[in-house]
Structure formats: structure tokens, C-alpha cells
Amino acid sequence: MSEHAEDVRKQVKVYIGVFIALSVLTVVTVLVAGLDVSVPVGLLIGLLIALVKGSLVAFFFMHLSHEKKLIYGTLVLTVFFFLVLIFVPIFALTGSFESPEHLYDFEAPTSVHEH
Amino acid sequence: MEIPYTVDLRPDTRLTNPKLGIWLFLASEVMLFGALFSTYIFLRVANAEWGPHPDAKLNVWLGMINTFVLIASSVTMVMCWATLKMNQFKDFKRNLLYTVVLALTFMVIKSFEYGGKFSHDIFPSTSTFYATYFLMTGLHGIHVVGGVVVLVYFLGPGKKMWETEPEKFTNRIEVTGLYWHFVDLVWIFLFPTFYLLS
Numbered sequence: 001m002s003e004h005a006e007d008v009r010k011q012v013k014v015y016i017g018v019f020i021a022l023s024v025l026t027v028v029t030v031l032v033a034g035l036d037v038s039v040p041v042g043l044l045i046g047l048l049i050a051l052v053k054g055s056l057v058a059f060f061f062m063h064l065s066h067e068k069k070l071i072y073g074t075l076v077l078t079v080f081f082f083l084v085l086i087f088v089p090i091f092a093l094t095g096s097f098e099s100p101e102h103l104y105d106f107e108a109p110t111s112v113h114e115h
Numbered sequence: 116m117e118i119p120y121t122v123d124l125r126p127d128t129r130l131t132n133p134k135l136g137i138w139l140f141l142a143s144e145v146m147l148f149g150a151l152f153s154t155y156i157f158l159r160v161a162n163a164e165w166g167p168h169p170d171a172k173l174n175v176w177l178g179m180i181n182t183f184v185l186i187a188s189s190v191t192m193v194m195c196w197a198t199l200k201m202n203q204f205k206d207f208k209r210n211l212l213y214t215v216v217l218a219l220t221f222m223v224i225k226s227f228e229y230g231g232k233f234s235h236d237i238f239p240s241t242s243t244f245y246a247t248y249f250l251m252t253g254l255h256g257i258h259v260v261g262g263v264v265v266l267v268y269f270l271g272p273g274k275k276m277w278e279t280e281p282e283k284f285t286n287r288i289e290v291t292g293l294y295w296h297f298v299d300l301v302w303i304f305l306f307p308t309f310y311l312l313s
Contacts, residue, residue: 008200015197019190026182026306030175033311046307053303061193061296070128071138078142082149089157 018060025053122282137290141297144258148301151251155308158243165244173248174228178310181224182302188217189299192292199285204277207288211270214295218263225256248309255305258298265291 029049033042059065064075120132128135159165191213198206232238232245239249269288276284 005201008197012194012197015190015193019186022186023183026179026186029307029311030179033175033307039312043312046312047304050304050307054300057189057296057300057303061189061299062293068129070130070135074138074142078145082145085146085149085153086156089153090160093157093161 014060018056022053022056025049025056029053121286122280131286133286133290134293137293141293144297144301148251148254151247151254152304152308155247155251158247162243173310174231175310177224177228178306181221182306184217184221184224185299185302188214188221189296191217192295196285196289196292199277199281199288208270208274211266215263215266215270218259218266222256222259222263225252251305252309255298255301258301262291262295262298265294 029046032045032049035042035045037045064071118132122131124131125135191210194210195207195214198204198210229249237245239246269291273287274284276287
């Protein structure tokens with residue numbers, strides 16, 4: 001195990017750097033939320049920052065930057081099905097991706113007691 | 116029965132069994148939380164009105180503090196693995212203790228938030244927003260508690276394995292760390308979704 005100790009010691013500095021980056025990005029997320037922009041733009045910026053933060057955690061803390069191909073393959077499949085899970089219900093609701101105005105035709109309850 | 120390939124790599128996958136196993140489990144967890152995020156998107160775009168009650172908004176500062184707490188716990192968790200790789204067992208125990216303390220801090224802050232809501236008669240049944248909020252943050256909280264149970268085990272009787280099989284023990288900590296970082300990752304998306312974008 002000690003033969004890897006020097007490599008791991010260098011990694012520790014990276015971990016501290018990632019922690020600082022994540023902290024800064026958290027503050028940026030909160031500041032961006034206070035900007036006077038439309039909801040879709042706000043959502044996009046917020047989720048993009050979250051994606052960057054998530055990528056830092058995945059690549060450095062979870063050691064995905066140097067993992068085996070089988071793990072990458074598993075994750076590619078996972079991401080694909082995750083995107084299906086996110087987009088197919090909206091597609092099924094609207095019938096297409098190009099008619100967002102029909103989204104409001106569906107009357108979802110705002111409260112559990114509504115019918 | 117001894118589980119094979121907990122230290123040596125499997126010839127076909129070039130991975131240890133626990134590592135492949137945890138990544139497959141995390142893939143299933145992505146689908147679990149993904150289904151809930153999909154539900155959130157579905158309900159949100161279909162509701163012209165969305166968000167917390169004006170008198171019971173989510174506390175952004177507490178949410179931000181909790182984000183810092185979980186990120187810090189991710190750092191101490193990866194340092195657990197790093198200190199074991201560097202043969203520094205005392206530092207490992209210290210980092211593991213920090214991780215547990217930070218995890219419990221997260222849950223205490225969460226319980227203050229939930230308590231505040233309940234005391235204002237805000238429950239999951241109050242609105243679709245709160246139903247989604249309590250469900251997703253509650254499920255995340257259950258995952259935090261599950262992680263704490265495992266971490267406390269490694270602080271207690273689990274750490275004995277270091278004396279007899281140090282490499283296997285290090286791999287166990289690495290696998291536990293992968294789960295813990297995933298829990299942090301989910302919160303990284305939950306925080307802006309509910310606290311900032313509603």
C-alpha cells in the first residue's frame with residue numbers, strides 16, 4: 001500500500017482545492033438565484049452550476065477520472081435511462097417537444113385534497 | 116462463505132467485486148432519485164402556481180449551511196480513504212469521526228427545518244410543492260441515516276479488520292465513500308431545486 005502513498009499525498013491537495021471550488025460554487029448558486037431573470041433561465045443556470053459541482057464530486061472524490069471502462073459504460077447507460085426518465089413523461093404529456101404552452105392544459109392538483 | 120475478489124481484481128472486469136457492486140447500486144439509486152426529479156418536473160410545469168407558502172418559505176441560509184456541511188463531510192470521507200492508503204490509521208479514525216459528526220449536524224439542521232414547518236401546520240398534505248419537498252428531502256435524509264449507521268460501524272467493531280486485512284478494509288472504506296459522495300451529490304441537486312428555484 002505504501003507504494004501509492006506519494007500519489008495519494010498529491011491527491012490530498014486536489015481534494016482541498018475541490019472543496020474550495022465547491023464552496024465557492026455554492027455561494028455563486030445562491031447569488032445567481034437572486035438575479036432578475038426569467039424562471040427557465042434561472043433554472044438553467046442553477047442546474048448548470050449543480051452539474052459542475054456534481055461533476056467535481058464525481059471526478060475527484062469518486063475517482064471517476066481514472067476508473068475502468070466497465071464503470072464508464074455502466075454510467076453511460078445510467079445517464080441515458082435517466083434522461084429517458086426525465087424527458088419521456090413530458091413528451092408523453094405534450095405530444096411533442098415543441099408545444100410547451102399545452103403543458104398548462106393538464107390540471108395537476110396544487111394540494112393533495114384537490115380533485 | 117468468503118466473497119471473492121475483495122482485494123484482487125477480477126480477471127474479466129478488472130475490478131474488485133465490491134467496487135462493481137456499489138457502482139451498480141448507485142446506478143439504481145440514480146434511477147430512484149431520477150424518477151422523483153422527473154415527478155417534480157412533471158408536477159411543476161403542470162402547475163401555474165408553485166412554491167412554498169409565503170409565511171413558511173424554505174430557509175435558504177439553513178439549506179446553504181447544510182450544503183457546506185455535506186460537502187465538508189465528503190472531503191473528510193475521501194480523506195478517510197487517503198489516510199488509510201498512507202497507512203495513517205489514527206488520522207483515518209479522526210476523519211471518520213468528523214464525517215459522522217458532520218452527517219449528524221446535517222440531520223439536526225434538517226430536523227429544525229422540518230420542525231419549523233410542522234409548527235406552522237405545514238405538512239406534506241399542505242400542497243404539491245410540500246409533498247414533493249418532504250418526500251425528496253426525507254428520502255435523502257433516510258439515505259444519510261443509513262450512511263451514518265455504516266460509518267459508525269466502521270468507527271466501532273468494523274475497524275478491527277485493519278489489523279488483519281488492511282487492504283480489504285481500505286477497499287471497504289472506499290466503497291462506503293462512493294455511497295457517501297452520491298448522497299452529497301443528490302443534495303447538490305436538491306438544494307437549488309427546492310430552496311432557490313421555487
